Amino acid sequence: MRALVPPKSTPRRDRDFDRLGSESWDLLVVGGGITGVAVARDAALRGLKTALVEQGDFAFGTSSRSSRLVHGGLRYLANFDFSLVREGLVERRRLLDAVPGLVRPVRFLYPVYRGDPDRLWKVHLGVRLYDALALGFALGETRRLNRKRLLDSIPGLRRDGLQGAVSYFDAATHDTRLTLAVARSAQDAGAVLVSRCRALGLSGDAGRTSGARIQDLLGDREIDIRAKATALCCGPWQTLYPPATVELRTARGTHISIKNRRIPLDGYIALRSPRDGRLAFAMPIGSYIVFGTTDTDDRVEPGLVRPSAEDTEYLLELANHAFPAVDVTVEDVTGAWAGLRPLVAEGSAEDADALSRRHQIVAGPPGLWILTGGKLTTHRRMAEDLLDEIAPALGKMGVDVKECGTHEGRLYGGSLTAGEERLRSSGVSDGAIDSAAGLYGPRIEQLSERMERAEAADPDAGLRRAQIAMAVEDEWALGLDDLLLRRLEPGPLDLKACWREAPDAARELGSHLGWSEGETNHAASDLRGGIERDLAAAGVPLP
Numbered sequence: 410m411r412a413l414v415p416p417k418s419t420p421r422r423d424r425d426f427d428r429l430g431s432e433s434w435d436l437l438v439v440g441g442g443i444t445g446v447a448v449a450r451d452a453a454l455r456g457l458k459t460a461l462v463e464q465g466d467f468a469f470g471t472s473s474r475s476s477r478l479v480h481g482g483l484r485y486l487a488n489f490d491f492s493l494v495r496e497g498l499v500e501r502r503r504l505l506d507a508v509p510g511l512v513r514p515v516r517f518l519y520p521v522y523r524g525d526p527d528r529l530w531k532v533h534l535g536v537r538l539y540d541a542l543a544l545g546f547a548l549g550e551t552r553r554l555n556r557k558r559l560l561d562s563i564p565g566l567r568r569d570g571l572q573g574a575v576s577y578f579d580a581a582t583h584d585t586r587l588t589l590a591v592a593r594s595a596q597d598a599g600a601v602l603v604s605r606c607r608a609l610g611l612s613g614d615a616g617r618t619s620g621a622r623i624q625d626l627l628g629d630r631e632i633d634i635r636a637k638a639t640a641l642c643c644g645p646w647q648t649l650y651p652p653a654t655v656e657l658r659t660a661r662g663t664h665i666s667i668k669n670r671r672i673p674l675d676g677y678i679a680l681r682s683p684r685d686g687r688l689a690f691a692m693p694i695g696s697y698i699v700f701g702t703t704d705t706d707d708r709v710e711p712g713l714v715r716p717s718a719e720d721t722e723y724l725l726e727l728a729n730h731a732f733p734a735v736d737v738t739v740e741d742v743t744g745a746w747a748g749l750r751p752l753v754a755e756g757s758a759e760d761a762d763a764l765s766r767r768h769q770i771v772a773g774p775p776g777l778w779i780l781t782g783g784k785l786t787t788h789r790r791m792a793e794d795l796l797d798e799i800a801p802a803l804g805k806m807g808v809d810v811k812e813c814g815t816h817e818g819r820l821y822g823g824s825l826t827a828g829e830e831r832l833r834s835s836g837v838s839d840g841a842i843d844s845a846a847g848l849y850g851p852r853i854e855q856l857s858e859r860m861e862r863a864e865a866a867d868p869d870a871g872l873r874r875a876q877i878a879m880a881v882e883d884e885w886a887l888g889l890d891d892l893l894l895r896r897l898e899p900g901p902l903d904l905k906a907c908w909r910e911a912p913d914a915a916r917e918l919g920s921h922l923g924w925s926e927g928e929t930n931h932a933a934s935d936l937r938g939g940i941e942r943d944l945a946a947a948g949v950p951l952p
Contacts, residue, residue, distance in 0.1 A: 415605060416888040416932070418627040419922065425603045426625055430632030434460045435808050436799070437620055437636035439608045439649065441465075442472035443584070443785055445642035446592040446602070447792035447815075453598035454814040455796060457803070460634060461595070462606040462623055464646075466891045468588035470711055471644050472785070473895050474748025476664065476690065476702050479504055479512050479580040479786045482766065483539050484688060493767055495542045497786045501580050502546040504786070507818065508590055510825045511850030512582045514548040516676035519577070520559065523570035525681065529553070536577045549578035565672060565732045581677070581692070584785060585895040586848050589884050591788070594820040604885055608649055611639065611777065618776035621649075627887075637806055638799050641779045645711040645749040651773045655781055656754040659708060663720035664701030665947070666744040666902045672698050672732050683730040684723065691731065695844060697743065697902045700724045707749060716747040718948030745947035746901040753782040770795055775802075789815050821852060828853030835861060836868035844898050845872065855879070873897075874917065881921040889915050889932040890939065905951060908940045 418426075436452045438445050441463025452459040463469070481497035482490075504512040519536070521529040533553045540547040552575070559574045560566060592602055605626040612633055613619040620636040641649055645659045674693045680700075681688055692699040703720050721739060728737045753769045768783030768791045778799055783791045793813045800810040825846060831854065832842045845853050856875055863878075865871030880886035880896045893907045893914055894900050900907065915933040918924075924932065944951050 415626050417922065417924075417928075418605075418625075419887065422603060422605075422627075422885075422887070425601050426606070426628075426632075428601055429460055429462070429603060429606075429623065429634050432458075434458050434620075434634065434636040435638065435803060436460070437462070437634050437639045438642055439621060439639065440642035440644060440646070441467040441588075441592070441602065441604060442470055442642065442644050443468065443588045443591065443788045444472075444644070444780060444783065444791055445640075446588055446595055447788040448640055448642055448780065448795055449600040449602060450591055450595035450598060451789075451792040451796050451813060451815050453595055453600040455800070455811040456809060459595070459600040460636065461600060461602040462608060462621075462634070463602070463604045464607040464626065465712070466604055466888070466895060467592055467602070467885055468585040468895060470646070471748040471750060472588045473585040474662070474664075474746050474901075475584045475785055476662075476692065476699075477581050477584050477694070479582050481539060481542065481579075481786070482784075483535065483579075485766070486535050486538060491542065494539065495544075496790060497784070498539075498543040498546065500787050500790055502543070503789065503816070504582070504587075505548075505580060507820045508582075508587065508850040510846040510853065511586055511590060511848070512580055513847070514578050515581045516549065517577050517579055517679065518554075518559070518563070518574050518676050519679040520566065520574040521572050522567075522681075523572060526686065529573050529575070533575045536575050540577070547578070548580065551575065551577045563674065563678070565734055566678075567731055567733055576676075579677075581694075582785075583848055583898075585900075586850075587785070589896070590820045590850065590852070592885075593883065597821065602885070605887065611649060611651075613774070613776060616774055618774050637776070637808065638803055639777050640795060640799070641777070642781075644781070645751040650779060651777070654771050654773050655769070655779050657781060658706065658752045658754040659711070659749040660752055661705045661707035661709075661714060661720075661747050662702040662750055663705075663716040663724065663745065663747040663947075664699050664901075665716070665721055665724045665742050665949075666694075666697040666699045667728075667737060667741045668743060669693055669696055669698045671737060671741060672728075672735055674698060678731070680727055680731045682723070682727050684726060689724075689727055691728070694902060695847070695898060697899065699902065700728050704750075709749070711749050714747050714749050715943055716745040716947040718946070720747065721745060721947045721949060739949055742947075742949045743903040743905055744899070744901045745904070745944065745949055751781050768794070770798055772798065819851060823851035823854040825851050825853060828855075828857045831857035832860065832868075832872065835871075837872050838869055841869045841872055845876070848876075848896075848898065877914070877917050878921060881918065886918070887922070889918060889936045892918055893936065904940045904944060908937050908951065911936045 435457040859875035863871040919929040
């Protein structure tokens, strides 16, 4: 979704912004997606004085527009890229331990039809190898299902040519919430993170980068941030890259969602497009089924990327081919979103889908490093590799850099089980508890404490009020889009529901941020207008 009219700053943000310009830093990180906040966390845990600036909201770009999968990449086995798969599976295990609930195991089904490029035995063998690469950390039993057992499990699945399926386990998350969890951990370790700050350009002299010129997008001021090292973690945004340092190929990935009552599923399902044979997924997330993703070259300015009507048509065709009796139409679509993947360009690969998801570290002029490529699952490893590259240079400048401290442990404190029990004893519905567990993980315990202090006759309403308070006070929410589209469900899964909720949510958010009635009404109107434009671009009608 396009950026909305900027909101107002807050006293806490103003204090942090003033620190950016008045102090000197060991490391400046530019970019507040999953990669940037992971670098800030790793750096702070190594004892580095770390600052991070993000031009939009945290996770505004690609990090809030993914398939929400935490995986090794089963399809990479076809290219014999075993090390990449192994790396993803190791990081999957770490994330499951670090934020239980927020990262959770999910069941996958991989149906095979007559004429598919891979036979059933070959898929089964590949999944067995996938589990073996996890080295004892497979998440569940891998099974081969015959046609009858598969149709008993998913009666609406296309029958013609169906030969069977392989059932296996991987993991999923809420991408924005994971980014925020890593950001909070970075802040707890001492990093200073400020959103709505645009890096206008890099600064330095004698060929050495010594920080950046920063514009406060919520106020009429610019500052210079002085740093011994600067890391660009800008995703598909490439304007700060020095010439001839990094060549990216940006690919648009689009998803659409519908209510799950149309297609009841008990697991994620791999599907092949009838148009081009690409592999995509049907993913049950809460009360919705998500279909995605596309993979189309797109050089649009990253902040302006939107799903197209052609993307929607492609994914509806995929859905109806897989579930022919359902007849999903564009009127059934509740949400649509698109993001740009920053893929490292490789030779003459024709399809973006064929490009590797490996990350790349490039050293620019002295004092500057660029980290790009990679994927959501491997953000921690990407940050570790970058800091290992930066550490020797800082050591020569007299900075004591500790060893990486992100291999083990939780991102933050709290108990998932205790939090769920407290909400249940407060009368919160099971559905609301399940949703909160998937958003907060162990921090649901802190959420339950807030909820108990909230004044609301209805427990579910009290929980929602506590979520909004936490978003403002602990999670950098400054605008209505920050709240409804990234921090709370249903978010992009149901843009129509967000459109309806906008006025009430604006009043509640405005009460925390000190908005006037005019500012509150403007925020609601602005969000609604953005949703209307996004749905129109995707060819989806708004009732």
